[in-house]
Amino acid sequence: MYYPEPIAKLIDSFTRLPGIGSKTAARLAFHVLRMDEENVVEFAKALVSVKRNLLYCSVCCNITDTDPCRICQDKTRDPSCICVVQEPKDLIAMERMKEYNGKYHVLHGAISPMEGIGPDELRVSELLNRLTDERVQELILATNPNIEGEATAMYLSRLVKPFELRVTRIAHGLPVGGDLEYADEVTLSKALEGRREI
Structure with missing residues (x-):
């Protein structure tokens, strides 16, 4: 036409x-x-x-209009815990439940060999730099509960072993194959409460 x-x-x-x-x-x-x-x-x-x-926060790699972003600047947030998410929209989903008060790190994707995405295409080196801060005691791996998210979580858990941190994975209160951005606050809250060490 x-x-x-x-x-x-x-x-x-x-x-x-x-x-x-x-x-x-x-x-x-x-x-x-x-x-x-x-x-x-x-x-x-x-x-x-x-x-x-918009730009990427020099600390957590989230999208922001100020650098560092408002979450990284917030002195009331717990610096001992970093929640790792795949995308900025996942961080927003976590913030909606209003129960997590730690810091974040945005990877901007997940490991997916089928799509040619390896660890070097993600914001992994920035995460490792943050783990040198002695205040960090726990890393929550909140990648999506699908094949790529699980592969990314396993890769990161092995990679950060030398830092001697508590490494946890959000519980599978989220549907397998689902995305964080579509989960409701109650499901996210339960998933965060039921996280486990890996």
């Missing part, structure tokens, strides 16, 4: 987003066309702002 060039470019742009096929992209593009100009400009500014104004 023929679309005028501006609509065709917008549809093409939307199809680059995960989970957006050509029909959904066309619906979104035509929705944007119906929006008033002020809202479209605000939407465009928000997209540009995400790329220009």
Whole structure:
């Protein structure tokens, strides 16, 4: 089907987003066309702002607009415990339950040989640097309960053995194959309570 060039470019742009096929992209593009100009400009500014104004925290590797991030700057948080998550959205899911008061470390992925992702593509070296701080006593491995998350957790547990830390894994109150970002607060809370050493 023929679309005028501006609509065709917008549809093409939307199809680059995960989970957006050509029909959904066309619906979104035509929705944007119906929006008033002020809202479209605000939407465009928000997209540009995400790329220009966000960076990675130099401590925990989370996305932030300040460096270090607000969690790393928070003196009331427990520095003896670091919770390792795969993605920034997983950190947000953990924060939603409002029961964990330690620090975090974001790996930005999981080990997946099938996709060509090894430990060198993750933020593992930054994590190891943080473990030289004598205040750190426990590492909670909160990677997703799927094959990649389990492989990453096992790899990290072996890698950090020389640091003589307590290494725990969140309990499997989360469904196997699920993602932290979709879990409710009660499930996450139970998973955190039932973590175990590995």
